Amino acid sequence: xxxxxxxxxxxxxxxxxxxxxxxxxxxxxxxxxxxxxxxxxxxxxxxxxxxxxxxxxxxxxxxxxxxxxxxxxxxxxxxxxxxxxxxxxxxxxxxxxxxxxxxxxxxxxxxxxxxxxxxxxxxxxxxxxxxxxxxxxxxxxxxxxxxxxxxxxxxxxxxxxxxxxxxxxxxxxxxxxxxxxxxxxxxxxxxxxxxxxxxxxxxxxxxxxxxxxxxxxxxxxxxxxxxxxxxxxxxxxxxxxxxxxxxxxxxxxxxxxxxxxxxxxxxxxxxxxxxxxxxxxxxxxxxxxxxxxxxxxxxxxxxxxxxxxxxxxxxxxxxxxxxxxxxxxxxxxxxxxxxxxxxxxxxxxxxxxxxxxxxxxxxxxxxxxxxxxxxxxxxxxxxxxxxxxxxxxxxxxxxxxxxxxxxxxxxxxxxxxxxxxxxxxxxxxxxxxxxxxxxxxxxxxxxxxxxxxxxxxxxxxxxxxxxxxxxxxxxxxxxxxxxxxxxxxxx
Numbered sequence: 001x002x003x004x005x006x007x008x009x010x011x012x013x014x015x016x017x018x019x020x021x022x023x024x025x026x027x028x029x030x031x032x033x034x035x036x037x038x039x040x041x042x043x044x045x046x047x048x049x050x051x052x053x054x055x056x057x058x059x060x061x062x063x064x065x066x067x068x069x070x071x072x073x074x075x076x077x078x079x080x081x082x083x084x085x086x087x088x089x090x091x092x093x094x095x096x097x098x099x100x101x102x103x104x105x106x107x108x109x110x111x112x113x114x115x116x117x118x119x120x121x122x123x124x125x126x127x128x129x130x131x132x133x134x135x136x137x138x139x140x141x142x143x144x145x146x147x148x149x150x151x152x153x154x155x156x157x158x159x160x161x162x163x164x165x166x167x168x169x170x171x172x173x174x175x176x177x178x179x180x181x182x183x184x185x186x187x188x189x190x191x192x193x194x195x196x197x198x199x200x201x202x203x204x205x206x207x208x209x210x211x212x213x214x215x216x217x218x219x220x221x222x223x224x225x226x227x228x229x230x231x232x233x234x235x236x237x238x239x240x241x242x243x244x245x246x247x248x249x250x251x252x253x254x255x256x257x258x259x260x261x262x263x264x265x266x267x268x269x270x271x272x273x274x275x276x277x278x279x280x281x282x283x284x285x286x287x288x289x290x291x292x293x294x295x296x297x298x299x300x301x302x303x304x305x306x307x308x309x310x311x312x313x314x315x316x317x318x319x320x321x322x323x324x325x326x327x328x329x330x331x332x333x334x335x336x337x338x339x340x341x342x343x344x345x346x347x348x349x350x351x352x353x354x355x356x357x358x359x360x361x362x363x364x365x366x367x368x369x370x371x372x373x374x375x376x377x378x379x380x381x382x383x384x385x386x387x388x389x390x391x392x393x394x395x396x397x398x399x400x401x402x403x404x405x406x407x408x409x410x411x412x413x414x415x416x417x418x419x420x421x422x423x424x425x426x427x428x429x430x431x432x433x434x435x436x437x438x439x440x441x442x443x444x445x446x447x448x449x450x451x452x453x454x455x456x457x458x459x460x461x462x463x464x465x466x467x468x469x470x471x472x473x474x475x476x477x478x479x480x481x482x483x484x485x486x487x488x489x490x491x
Contacts, residue, residue, distance in 0.1 A: 013049025025113030073099025215251030280311030316347030428455030
């Protein structure tokens with residue numbers, strides 16, 4: 001008999017049990033503080049309070065319980081869950097209500113069944129030729145028809161080649177490889193398989209979109225809806241929504257094909273209510289499905305849901321687990337989020353050196369928020385990294401050069417406070433750059449340089465007054481007070 005070690009993460013957790021001697025699946029029990037009601041169409045992650053240590057070569061398959069599924073419409077959202085032998089996190093069941101009425105799960109109720117089964121790892125060997133079979137390349141339904149391909153093949157054998165074959169071959173050579181274009185664009189977008197570079201990603205997304213890729217068109221539309229300062233895309237919600245309306249159907253098709261990035265993107269649209277009705281629970285279901293396919297950005301998104309109670313209960317510990325899974329796969333935003341958790345002690349024991357390690361991992365990949373945070377920590381006396389102003393300025397500069405406005409103003413403040421002419425020149429540069437991006441603080445600071453001619457900036461009193469007024473009208477309290485001191489009441 002195979003032995004499976006189980007750790008109780010909660011003293012009230014119930015170990016799996018077999019209902020009969022001949023049962024293939026062992027029942028999993030809900031760990032709840034109170035009865036849980038699941039609305040129609042809602043997905044809720046139900047705790048079991050258990051962690052498994054499966055033997056090498058064995059996997060745990062989580063199946064629905066027939067009674068629960070047929071009588072009350074409750075079944076795992078991912079149909080069949082897979083527990084890998086190297087997974088040590090809590091076993092959870094994403095119960096989805098497929099019925100038309102609310103269904104309630106009680107504490108200790110059987111919610112799914114676990115089948116432990118051996119699996120094989122195979123060696124995938126690339127070859128130029130495959131052996132022939134009667135079926136050949138026939139797809140769905142090919143073995144259930146009376147029609148054969150023999151007749152059409154023999155008819156073709158009696159037909160001499162014509163120019164159409166050459167034309168088709170030329171067209172095939174000229175046609176862009178849309179799948180390759182998509183893969184290239186998304187690799188840069190997520191920093192998975194390519195450097196994390198949102199500007200390069202957008203350039204490649206445009207190429208793939210022009211070639212007809214619906215997923216890349218949808219992602220560009222989404223970026224237009226929300227804006228992206230790093231990618232250099234200004235927010236234009238109206239144009240973005242119009243573009244989304246043209247690709248939503250195609251995006252749904254991609255989701256149906258289990259395309260992970262399509263699941264992630266549709267989940268984002270559902271969370272934000274962009275082009276679709278807001279539905280946090282369905283978004284979580286999509287993130288979960290995509291993460292189960294090994295898609296690190298989706299695991300990170302699921303971590304965000306647990307961090308901010310989006311479609312699930314607030315659970316900092318589970319957020320950390322999701323971030324770690326994505327971070328260890330090399331996804332820079334998740335590395336940054338894991339660093340934040342370590343720094344703040346949110347869901348895990350505080351460990352500032354460990355936080356700095358994850359900040360650095362993300363920063364080295366080009367993730368601007370991590371570069372900013374690491375630069376800020378180096379430029380201050382903080383735990384986790386040594387105080388090193390030179391390193392701090394280096395990381396802040398990298399973030400600023402990517403277009404992160406808060407890095408621009410923080411860097412400018414460092415130069416401004418240095419009190420040197422060289423510092424003033426660089427401060428003026430970054431305040432001006434931030435001001436041109438519409439940053440109110442940058443506008444207020446650069447206005448003072450225009451008024452005084454500091455940092456080699458041409459002295460322009462009228463321009464200074466106008467810029468300070470704009471910052472004040474934008475709602476920056478500091479700008480309002482300074483304007484009153486210098487010019488009186490704002491007209």
